[in-house]
Structure formats: structure tokens, C-alpha cells
Amino acid sequence: xxxxxxxxxxxxxxxxxxxxxxxxxxxxxxxxxxxxxxxxxxxxxxxxxxxxxxxxxxxxxxxxxxxxxxxxxxxxxxxxxxxxxxxxxxxxxxxxxxxxxxxxxxxxxxxxxxxxxxxxxxxxxxxxxxxxxxxxxxxxxxxxxxxxxxxxxxxxxxxxxxxxxxxxxxxxxxxxxxxxxxxxxxxxxxxxxx
Numbered sequence: 531x532x533x534x535x536x537x538x539x540x541x542x543x544x545x546x547x548x549x550x551x552x553x554x555x556x557x558x559x560x561x562x563x564x565x566x567x568x569x570x571x572x573x574x575x576x577x578x579x580x581x582x583x584x585x586x587x588x589x590x591x592x593x594x595x596x597x598x599x600x601x602x603x604x605x606x607x608x609x610x611x612x613x614x615x616x617x618x619x620x621x622x623x624x625x626x627x628x629x630x631x632x633x634x635x636x637x638x639x640x641x642x643x644x645x646x647x648x649x650x651x652x653x654x655x656x657x658x659x660x661x662x663x664x665x666x667x668x669x670x671x672x673x674x675x676x677x678x679x680x681x682x683x684x685x686x687x688x689x690x691x692x693x694x695x696x697x698x699x700x701x702x703x704x705x706x707x708x709x710x711x712x713x714x715x716x717x718x719x720x721x722x723x724x
Contacts, residue, residue, distance in 0.1 A: 533563070533565055533569060533570075533573045534573060534576070534577060534582075534608075535608075535609065535612045536555075536559055536563040536565070537551070537565075537570065537573050537574065537577060537583075538577070538582060538583070538601055538605050538606075538608060538609050538612075539559070539609060539683070540554050540555060540558070540559050541583065541599060541600065541601040541605070542601065542609075542681065542683075543681070543684070545598045545599065545600045546598065546599055547588075547596040547597060547598055547599070548567065548570055548571045548574055548597065548599070549567070549596070551570055551574070551599065552565075552567040552570055555570065557662060558662065558684050558687070558688065559687075561655070561659065561687060561688060561690065561691025561692075561694070561695075562687055562690065562691060574599055577599075577605065578599070580604075581602060581604050581605075582601070582602055582604050582605035582608055583599045583600060583601055583602060583605055584599070584600050584602055585597045585598060585599050585600075586598050586600075626644055626645065626648055629641050629644055630645070630705060633709065638709060638713060641709070642706060642709055642710070645702045645705055645706055645709075646702070646706070648698060648702060649698065649699055649702040649703070649706075652695040652696075652698040652699045652702070653695075653699065655691070655695045656692065656695045656696065656699070659688060659691050659692050659695065660692075662688060663685075663688060663692070666684070666685055666688070
């Protein structure tokens with residue numbers, strides 16, 4: 531999948547400047563797709579050139595003017611085509627998993643530190659996603675929200691982001707327990723150790 535469809539989907543929330551779109555990505559889309567602000571600006575220019583978004587200049591006092599982007603009917607049609615196309619399964623490409631795979635030949639303490647760091651990132655993301663969830667629900671319970679909200683997609687992807695980060699935390703703790711237990715066994719049984 532290209533960044534194109536993630537940008538178009540984010541613009542379904544409404545008109546946005548490149549800066550606002552980057553913030554929107556960070557707040558919601560980032561749980562399944564990342565992009566730098568520079569990538570977003572380049573993609574917005576491409577999408578405009580392809581007629582999938584339009585832009586207009588908004589004049590501001592005491593600030594530079596900003597370009598606001600809006601998805602076009604052609605952009606909505608492209609999203610419809612994209613959602614109708616078969617989805618290819620994705621493969622996990624994660625440097626941390628390669629390190630865990632090689633832990634027996636590598637620096638166990640460094641791998642443990644990398645797992646702990648990933649778990650900390652996951653906890654931070656979970657906290658941010660929980661705040662976003664609270665903001666989205668705005669006092670409604672989840673069932674009521676899911677029945678009444680105009681666009682359910684952002685909440686559904688947020689649910690997956692929450693589950694993913696919770697899974698990373700569970701997996702990380704399980705792996706840490708195993709590696710620490712193995713380290714204790716190895717340390718106790720190694721005759722070279724005092």
C-alpha cells in the first residue's frame with residue numbers, strides 16, 4: 531500500500547493543512563501507518579497533481595498563509611477502489627525480532643534492554659491511544675458511540691492499535707521472563723563463575 535491511500539483516508543476527517551494532516555497522522559493513523567511531514571507534503575502535491583485532492587490558500591494575519599487540502603470525488607472513488615481490492619497479507623519486518631532470534635549468539639543484555647525499550651514505547655503509545663479513545667468517546671459508552679458515530683473507521687483502527695501495543699507489552703514481558711530465567715540457570719550452572 532502506498533502513502534496515497536492513508537492520506538486520502540485521513541482527509542475523510544475534513545479539510546486539513548499539511549501541518550494539520552501531520553498532527554492527524556500522529557494522533558490516529560500512526561497506529562498503523564507512519565509518515566514524516568516531508569513525505570506527507572510530497573504526497574499531497576502528487577495527489578493534487580492526480581486530481582485526488584484540491585487545495586486552497588487560507589490567508590492568515592500575523593502568520594504565513596496556509597494551504598488547505600480537501601479530498602475530491604476522484605479521491606473518494608480511488609478510496610472505494612482501494613477498499614474493494616483484495617488485501618495482501620503483510621509480513622512482519624521488525625529489527626527487534628531479528629535480535630531476539632540471534633540472542634543466543636549475541637549480547638543477551640543488549641537484547642533485554644531493547645525489549646524493555648520497546649515495551650516502554652508501547653506503554654507510551656497505549657497512554658496516548660487511551661487519551662485519544664477517551665476524547666473520541668466524549669463520555670459515551672463504546673456501544674453507544676459505535677452505533678451513533680458518523681465515521682466508525684478511525685475508532686476501529688484505534689482499537690487495533692490498542693490491541694497491538696497491549697500484545698507487544700505481553701509478549702515483551704514473556705520474553706524478558708524467559709531470557710532472565712535462562713540467564714539465572716546459565717549463571718548458576720556455569721562452573722567458571724564464582
